[in-house]
Amino acid sequence: QVQLQESGPGLVKSSQTLSLTCAVSGDSISNGGYYWNWIRQHPGKGLEWIGLIYFTGTTYYNPSLRSRITISIDMSKNQFSLRLSSATAADTAVYYCAREKRAGNWFDYWGQGTLVSVSS
């Protein structure tokens, strides 16, 4: 059974960098059949795609966040990470990591989500 687990600080100060990690179990992150995504959800709002990484290191980012995002992969630890710089209160959200099937491009497994609050 594939599982994804987000981890990281639940509170970040404004202007600092928000950093999260997604640990993957039940599958190898080097499995070429999948992309590894970050998605967020502002309180009471809809889902917003942040970006993805492939095991080769290829990344795609949401254009509205591209200047502040870095997604990286650590195959030795079977995990991938998100860094969002210059955080503001507008970045307060539940952050999900999710596995996306390359065949069909749909998210088949999601983490439970982690709430990150940005304080001023």
Next chain:
Amino acid sequence: NFMLTQPHSVSESPGKTVTISCTRNSGSIGSTYVQWYQQRPGSSPTTVISENNRRPSGVPDRFSGSIDRSSNSASLIISGLKTEDEGDYYCQSFDSTSRVFGGGTKLTVL
């Protein structure tokens, strides 16, 4: 990039059928797959329809999906509504470098 527009909310009675629409504003709805996710309060989203009209294992056949090229939209159809179907539903599609979600539709079964 393109956008996907969904109705903010829909409601229907138990046992009835409801349709949730998802309209693409640019590019053809048929050019890339559309998926649908259900999210119950406090939970992560789960897939109810993938690749326009496929049901992942464990999803009841009361859930179905379709696309309509004439209106450039996709639809999620839920028949035989149950109270457990209440929640938020999101459509999602993609292009070569982006993934796009609709704004979500709140389904109330009353």
